[in-house]
Amino acid sequence: MHRAERWYLETPDRALDQAYDAALKIKAVEDEHFEGKKIAPGAGNMTANVFAYFESDLRKYLKIARLRLTEFKQSRTALNVTNPNASVRHLRTIETSEYASNRLVSTARDKPAITLEKLKFIDEILARYQPEDLYTTLTSTSLVTVQNGSVQSANSPVSVNLDTIDASSYSPRSDTIADFETVSDKTGLLPRSILGTLSRLKRDLDPNSEAEVVQNFRSSKVKTVLALRFILILILVPLLVQQGARNILLSDRFVFGNAITERFKLERQGDIFINAEMAEEAITELQRFEERLKFENLVSETIGRAPMIGEQIEIRVKEKAGEIAESFTSQSADVIKNWIADILATITFAIVLIRSKRQIEVLKSFLDEIVYGLSDSAKAFIIILFTDVFVGFHSPHGWEVLLEGVAKHFGLPPSRDFIFLFIATFPVILDTIFKYWIFRYLNRISPSAVATYKNMNE
Numbered sequence: 153m154h155r156a157e158r159w160y161l162e163t164p165d166r167a168l169d170q171a172y173d174a175a176l177k178i179k180a181v182e183d184e185h186f187e188g189k190k191i192a193p194g195a196g197n198m199t200a201n202v203f204a205y206f207e208s209d210l211r212k213y214l215k216i217a218r219l220r221l222t223e224f225k226q227s228r229t230a231l232n233v234t235n236p237n238a239s240v241r242h243l244r245t246i247e248t249s250e251y252a253s254n255r256l257v258s259t260a261r262d263k264p265a266i267t268l269e270k271l272k273f274i275d276e277i278l279a280r281y282q283p284e285d286l287y288t289t290l291t292s293t294s295l296v297t298v299q300n301g302s303v304q305s306a307n308s309p310v311s312v313n314l315d316t317i318d319a320s321s322y323s324p325r326s327d328t329i330a331d332f333e334t335v336s337d338k339t340g341l342l343p344r345s346i347l348g349t350l351s352r353l354k355r356d357l358d359p360n361s362e363a364e365v366v367q368n369f370r371s372s373k374v375k376t377v378l379a380l381r382f383i384l385i386l387i388l389v390p391l392l393v394q395q396g397a398r399n400i401l402l403s404d405r406f407v408f409g410n411a412i413t414e415r416f417k418l419e420r421q422g423d424i425f426i427n428a429e430m431a432e433e434a435i436t437e438l439q440r441f442e443e444r445l446k447f448e449n450l451v452s453e454t455i456g457r458a459p460m461i462g463e464q465i466e467i468r469v470k471e472k473a474g475e476i477a478e479s480f481t482s483q484s485a486d487v488i489k490n491w492i493a494d495i496l497a498t499i500t501f502a503i504v505l506i507r508s509k510r511q512i513e514v515l516k517s518f519l520d521e522i523v524y525g526l527s528d529s530a531k532a533f534i535i536i537l538f539t540d541v542f543v544g545f546h547s548p549h550g551w552e553v554l555l556e557g558v559a560k561h562f563g564l565p566p567s568r569d570f571i572f573l574f575i576a577t578f579p580v581i582l583d584t585i586f587k588y589w590i591f592r593y594l595n596r597i598s599p600s601a602v603a604t605y606k607n608m609n610e
Contacts, residue, residue: 185206390501
């Protein structure tokens with residue numbers, strides 16, 4: 153009990169020390185890499201990637217400092233309300249302890265001065281990096297219009313072309329670090345519905361609420377454009393690279409693609425199949441062709457036509473065998489081309505992600521607003537749809553078709569044991585992740601949606 157009370161009494165000091173430590177780290181970065189100036193693109197001679205590294209650390213330290221400073225204020229207020237004499241008793245405990253030295257007593261008596269110095273230092277650091285919203289990072293005027301894909305200010309000739317915004321160019325202004333707070337970051341002790349109601353009442357009573365609503369709408373509009381454009385980039389760029397490499401660069405009409413086909417023919421003379429599954433498929437196709445010829449020959453005898461002799465049938469079968477061999481040789485070479493094209497597409501996708509950290513934050517915020525902004529019935533419907541498709545009782549057939557298609561695309565023999573093992577484990581893991589997400593996040597953010605989901609699922 154004594155330890156719990158002591159921990160409770162030390163909460164303001166602990167939060168202040170953590171905020172002070174984060175501010176010291178920001179100051180250290182400024183002194184070491186930015187000549188004691190503010191962390192900004194123009195303050196140091198460095199590349200964009202290097203500055204992005206320091207910008208990420210800055211956002212992290214600023215978030216820690218602001219959160220801990222808020223914790224310091226709230227815990228200090230709560231401490232004064234719940235037990236106004238607690239801090240005095242805590243100070244007396246330090247002074248009268250038989251293990252307390254003169255240095256500890258002196259430090260305890262100077263505590264208010266030290267606290268004020270720490271608060272002053274933290275305020276000086278935070279004052280340099282005042283947060284601004286996404287809208288103000290694009291324009292500095294109060295009225296903005298969107299014309300022909302560009303954001304145009306009514307009071308300024310400066311315009312921002314939305315088509316030119318990408319991961320490397322879109323960032324906060326040099327004096328601003330914009331943090332996108334997503335809905336999943338707002339989970340707390342109270343349900344989101346109660347907090348949202350209180351926030352809405354506070355906003356309605358605020359005399360500046362109208363201007364804030366307009367500003368938030370414009371910010372959301374720009375964020376939506378950026379998020380949708382980034383989604384298209386994530387889908388189209390790797391797809392275009394894959395299709396371009398597969399159908400143009402690696403096609404037989406070009407030297408590189410023709411070289412792959414010829415090299416495959418030379419290395420695999422006498423074995424035109426890349427796996428045993430393709431060989432079985434070729435044999436089955438040839439047997440069906442031969443049986444069809446024999447059937448047509450019997451039908452010709454029945455209706456009085458001259459049937460083909462054995463040599464003619466054998467010649468036709470040999471010709472078909474040559475066509476099948478040529479077809480499967482081409483398919484085997486296509487498998488190698490698929491590997492190369494897919495690897496290039498994967499590398500392209502990874503590069504886009506690495507160079508688009510800011511867009512990922514915008515996209516995460518955009519998706520959170522869409523998902524958590526749906527009605528309770530819509531949330532429940534989407535959850536049931538996804539769980540039934542991917543982990544439902546009929547989903548094994550879909551997974552089996554998907555795995556066989558992937559194996560054929562990469563020229564791998566479809567292993568029935570691996571497919572059955574995958575179907576027996578992966579949907580279960582996926583179902584566990586769904587349930588954990590519902591319990592951990594959705595249940596705290598929107599408990600009514602969870603109740604609707606349970607009722608619809610029964």
